[in-house]
Every structure is written in structure tokens, then in C-alpha cells.
Amino acid sequence: MSATDAPPNPWFSWDYVARNWGDIERALTQHVSLTVQAVVLALVVALPLAGLAHLRPRLAGPVVGTAGVLYTVPSLALFALLAPYTGIGRTTVLIGLVLYALLVLVRNVLVGLAGVDPAVTDAARGMGYGRVRMLLQVELPQALPSIVAGVRVATVTTVALVTVGVVVGYGGLGQLMFRGFRSDYHAEIMTATVLCVLLALVADLLVVLVGRLLTPWRSARDRQAAAA
Amino acid sequence: MDLLTEAFAWLNDPLNWTGRNGVLALTAAHVQVTLVAVLLAAAVALPAGVALGHARRGGTLGVVVANTTRALPTLALLTLLASAGLFGNTATVLACAVFAVPPLLTNTVTGLAGVDRDVLDAARGLGMSGPRRxxxxxxxxxxxxxxxxxxxxxxxxxxxxxLAALVGGRSLGSVVVSGFATQRYGQVLAGGLLVAALCLVAEGLLALAQRTVTPRGVREAAGRGRRPRRGLTAADPVPAVATARGPGSNGITR
Known part of the structure; x- marks a missing residue:
């Protein structure tokens, strides 16, 4: 296979995929592992944080405010601010991704907790539930739809955001896009783009499925009513 | 703190501020690209949003547009456009315009479709025609x-x-990207601070502008109690982003 036999289509080339599968696989694995780690870590931090802000409403303002300001900071700037301290590589990308996902999640969990029907919490209080037990056993399960929606948005944005990691040399599929741009190899860019979008869609579907499994009491009709 | 000193030293050097690739010129380019991109997006999204919202349709279209553009990485679109022959800031403007369409479109549609039907009935009762309404x-x-x-x-x-600095666009991002390329992390930090500051200042100014353009009656009504907004529940991923994007209590959701 010489370099002279140009692919028939410069944008879509199966030949490229077949020849470079090892490379693509490595980028894809990196992309997936970064996304999963970031979303899981963010969720682990966001749930207690939002719970605390819900129990202590005075904290809610500062928490949401800080989140808003941080969210306004562009990803490139955030990586630029982190990289000198956390070094070039995986840690920097992961911290950045967790921060952005965290902001989406905290907001959504808080919205979900605030949206719980007062009649439900009244009933729980009447049954003698304490504040913390009510949060864990009544309010959080009730807020699940909103939390799942937050996880969906966080997952899809994280998949897209991983690509920005190229600035510190750790961008998953973004690495392929950038290399393709540098060497003017259109098929490489296109393959990485398509894989990235597919990954986002698959991840979104998986989160939706998990959400359905977690909320079996929501019937199909509820869902339709919520979607309308 | 050594790096911070280095960053401030970079920021203090007048040579970094003037000239073709100085901070001032890059900021001007940054703002210019932004304005062109938003105007381009607005030219498409606002009329479409008004038409769809007025007809009380297009909720699904907004969701689809928003979800697709969220899944498409900016870097992908930038590298695609740049290597398709649109070098420099043309690629940047086009890519950014694509990403500016969803917030404009969905907010215009929800804004118009969320107008209380009773209000419209009253307007019709006063004899107003469709365009006048x-x-x-x-x-x-x-x-x-x-x-x-x-x-x-x-x-x-x-x-x-x-981000466009990665594919050769000129903006404040160039400071960061060239800092990374030359391993001058003081410069990277300085560039990061500049970009972050620009965004925060713009956010603040626009919040003020938003207050100014809101008709006084609407502002007072919003102060008395929020009108319920149709179709914006936390169960839907799209409003969740609208929530996340708009930090202030600007009535994007709820």
C-alpha cells in the first residue's frame, strides 16, 4: 500500500479506518474513560453539595452563583488556568471536565429538589420523617427525573468538551481531529467527528435507559405529560 | 506563586499589549468575530423563531437543533471548516454562528409561545390584527x-x-495557544485570565443591557411574581441547559 493511491473520497474513507483502527481505538478508549470518570466524579460531588444547599437554603445562593461564574469561564481559559499548576496531561483535562459537569448537575439537582410536591413532603413530615431522612428517602427519589436530565446534559457536553483537551495533549478523539487538521487529512477529521457525535448519542441513550430503570414508578403516560 | 508573578509580568509588559498581535488588537479581533457570528446567527434564528413561536409550533425543532449542536464538538466543526479551505476567521465566524443559533432560536420560540393566551384573546377583542398583535x-x-x-x-x-486559535484564527485564544506551544506557562495563565475576564465582563454588561431593553411593565410584572413558562420543566434536557447557561435570575427558565 503506497501513499500514492489516494482514497476515492477525501472525507469518508473506510480505508483510513481499517488501517488506523488501533489508533482510533486508543483515542476512543481515552475519550470514553475520561467522560465516564468525569461524569461519575461530578455526580459524586454534586449530590451531597446540592443536598447541603437544599437543607441550608442560605448556602444555595452562593453555590449556584459560584457555579454560574465558573460556567462563564471558557474551557480553553479554564485549561489554561489549570495546566500551569496541574501539569500537562490527564489530570488537567479531568479536573476541567468535572468542574463543568458539576455545575450542570448541582443546578439540576437543586431544581429537582425544589420542585418536589409540597403535599408529598408534608405527608412525609406527618409520618415523622426527619429532615435528612426526608431528603434521602423522599426528596431525592422524587427529584430523580431532573437529576437524570442533568446527567444527560452533562454527559453530552462532556463528550464534546473532551476534544478541547488537545491543548494539553489529552483530547481523546480531539487528538485525531487536530492531527488530521495539521496534516490536512480530511478522512481523519471526519471519522473522529462522526465517532464523537455517535458516542454522544449512545451515551445519552444509555443515561436515558438507566433513568428509566431507576424510576419504574413513572408510567409512560407520566413521561408523555412531562414531555408535552 | 512563581507562575502568577510570571503571568503578571507578562500582563505588565507594554510590548504584549500593542502591535499586530498585542492584547488590544487580539481583543478587537475577538469581539469583532463574536459580533459578526452572532449577527449572522440572529439573522437566521430570530425570524425563524418569531415565525415558529407566533404559530405556536417548533418546540420539537428547537430541541432537535439544541441537542445536535450540543453533541457536535466545536473543535470538530472548526477543523472541518478550516481544512475545507476556509482559513482563519471565516471558519471561526461560521462555526461560532452555528453554535449561536440554538440559544437564540429556542429562547425566541419559548418567549413567543409562552405569551398567555388570555392576553392574546384580549388583544383580539380590542380589534388587533395578527401582525399588530x-x-x-x-x-x-x-x-x-x-x-x-x-x-x-x-x-x-x-x-x-x-478555540479557533488552534486552527489559526486570531483572538485572545492565540495568547493561550502560543503560550502552550512555546511552553511559557506564565503567558498561558495570563491568556486564560484575559479570556475569562472578557467573558465575565461581557456577561455583566449584557445583564445590564437585558434589564434596559425589557419594557418597564414586563419588568414590574416579573418582579411581582414569575409567570409560569410553558414547556420548561426540569425533565427536559433542553431547559436544563438554558438553566445552566444563564446564571442570573434572568427568567430563562421557571
Whole structure:
């Protein structure tokens, strides 16, 4: 296979995929592992944080405010601010991704907790539930739809955001896009783009499925009513 | 703190501020690209949003557009456009315009479709024709949401433009990218601070502007109690982003 036999289509080339599968696989694995780690870590931090802000409403303002300001900071700037301290590589990308996902999640969990029907919490209080037990056993399960929606948005944005990691040399599929741009190899860019979008869609579907499994009491009709 | 000193030393050097690739010129380029991109997006999204919202349709279209553009990485679009032959800032403007469409479109549609039907009935009872209703009733009532959409779009594009430095666009992001390339991390830090500051300042200014353009009656009504917004529940991923994007209590959701 010489370099002279140009692919028939410069944008879509199966030949490229077949020849470079090892490379693509490595980028894809990196992309997936970064996304999963970031979303899981963010969720682990966001749930207690939002719970605390819900129990202590005075904290809610500062928490949401800080989140808003941080969210306004562009990803490139955030990586630029982190990289000198956390070094070039995986840690920097992961911290950045967790921060952005965290902001989406905290907001959504808080919205979900605030949206719980007062009649439900009244009933729980009447049954003698304490504040913390009510949060864990009544309010959080009730807020699940909103939390799942937050996880969906966080997952899809994280998949897209991983690509920005190229600035510190750790961008998953973004690495392929950038290399393709540098060497003017259109098929490489296109393959990485398509894989990235597919990954986002698959991840979104998986989160939706998990959400359905977690909320079996929501019937199909509820869902339709919520979607309308 | 050594790096911070280095960053401030970089920021203090007048040579870094003037000239073709100085901070001032790059900021000007940054803002210019942003404005062109948002105007381009607005030229498409606002008329479409008004038409769809007035007809009370297009909710699904907004969701689809928003979800697709969220899944598409900015870097992908930038590298695709740049290597398709659109070098420099043309690729940047086009890519950013694509990402500015969803907030503008969805907010315009929700703003118009969220106008209370009773209000429209009253306007019809006063003898207003369709276009008059749109101009005198629906649009003023939709202003807060449309303005919030413009604000989100501008800040989002300001945040996206720096990425274009990776594919050869000129903006404040160039400071960061060339800092990374030459391993001068003081410069990287300085560039990061500049970009972040630009976005935060723009966000603040636009929040003020949004307040100014909101008709006084609407502002007072919003102060007395929020009108319920149709179709914006936390169960839907799209409003969740609208929530996340608009930090202030600007009425994007709820």
C-alpha cells in the first residue's frame, strides 16, 4: 500500500479506518474513560453539595452563583488556568471536565429538589420523617427525573468538551481531529467527528435507559405529560 | 506563586499589549468575530423563531437543533471548516454562528409561545390584527427571553472563539495557544485570565443591557411574581441547559 493511491473520497474513507483502527481505538478508549470518570466524579460531588444547599437554603445562593461564574469561564481559559499548576496531561483535562459537569448537575439537582410536591413532603413530615431522612428517602427519589436530565446534559457536553483537551495533549478523539487538521487529512477529521457525535448519542441513550430503570414508578403516560 | 508573578509580568509588559498581535488588537479581533457570528446567527434564528413561536409550533425543532449542536464538538466543526479551505476567521465566524443559533432560536420560540393566551384573546377583542398583535403584544412580552437568548449566545460565542486559535484564527485564544506551544506557562495563565475576564465582563454588561431593553411593565410584572413558562420543566434536557447557561435570575427558565 503506497501513499500514492489516494482514497476515492477525501472525507469518508473506510480505508483510513481499517488501517488506523488501533489508533482510533486508543483515542476512543481515552475519550470514553475520561467522560465516564468525569461524569461519575461530578455526580459524586454534586449530590451531597446540592443536598447541603437544599437543607441550608442560605448556602444555595452562593453555590449556584459560584457555579454560574465558573460556567462563564471558557474551557480553553479554564485549561489554561489549570495546566500551569496541574501539569500537562490527564489530570488537567479531568479536573476541567468535572468542574463543568458539576455545575450542570448541582443546578439540576437543586431544581429537582425544589420542585418536589409540597403535599408529598408534608405527608412525609406527618409520618415523622426527619429532615435528612426526608431528603434521602423522599426528596431525592422524587427529584430523580431532573437529576437524570442533568446527567444527560452533562454527559453530552462532556463528550464534546473532551476534544478541547488537545491543548494539553489529552483530547481523546480531539487528538485525531487536530492531527488530521495539521496534516490536512480530511478522512481523519471526519471519522473522529462522526465517532464523537455517535458516542454522544449512545451515551445519552444509555443515561436515558438507566433513568428509566431507576424510576419504574413513572408510567409512560407520566413521561408523555412531562414531555408535552 | 512563581507562575502568577510570571503571568503578571507578562500582563505588565507594554510590548504584549500593542502591535499586530498585542492584547488590544487580539481583543478587537475577538469581539469583532463574536459580533459578526452572532449577527449572522440572529439573522437566521430570530425570524425563524418569531415565525415558529407566533404559530405556536417548533418546540420539537428547537430541541432537535439544541441537542445536535450540543453533541457536535466545536473543535470538530472548526477543523472541518478550516481544512475545507476556509482559513482563519471565516471558519471561526461560521462555526461560532452555528453554535449561536440554538440559544437564540429556542429562547425566541419559548418567549413567543409562552405569551398567555388570555392576553392574546384580549388583544383580539380590542380589534388587533395578527401582525399588530405580534408587534404590540407578543414581541414586547417575549423581550426578556429573547434578550436572555442573545446574552447566552454572545457569551457562548465569546467563549468559543478562543478555540479557533488552534486552527489559526486570531483572538485572545492565540495568547493561550502560543503560550502552550512555546511552553511559557506564565503567558498561558495570563491568556486564560484575559479570556475569562472578557467573558465575565461581557456577561455583566449584557445583564445590564437585558434589564434596559425589557419594557418597564414586563419588568414590574416579573418582579411581582414569575409567570409560569410553558414547556420548561426540569425533565427536559433542553431547559436544563438554558438553566445552566444563564446564571442570573434572568427568567430563562421557571
Amino acid at each position: 405580534l408587534w404590540l403584544v407578543e414581541l414586547p412580552l417575549a423581550v426578556p427571553l429573547v434578550a436572555a437568548g442573545v446574552r447566552t449566545a454572545v457569551v457562548q460565542v465569546l467563549a468559543t472563539v478562543p
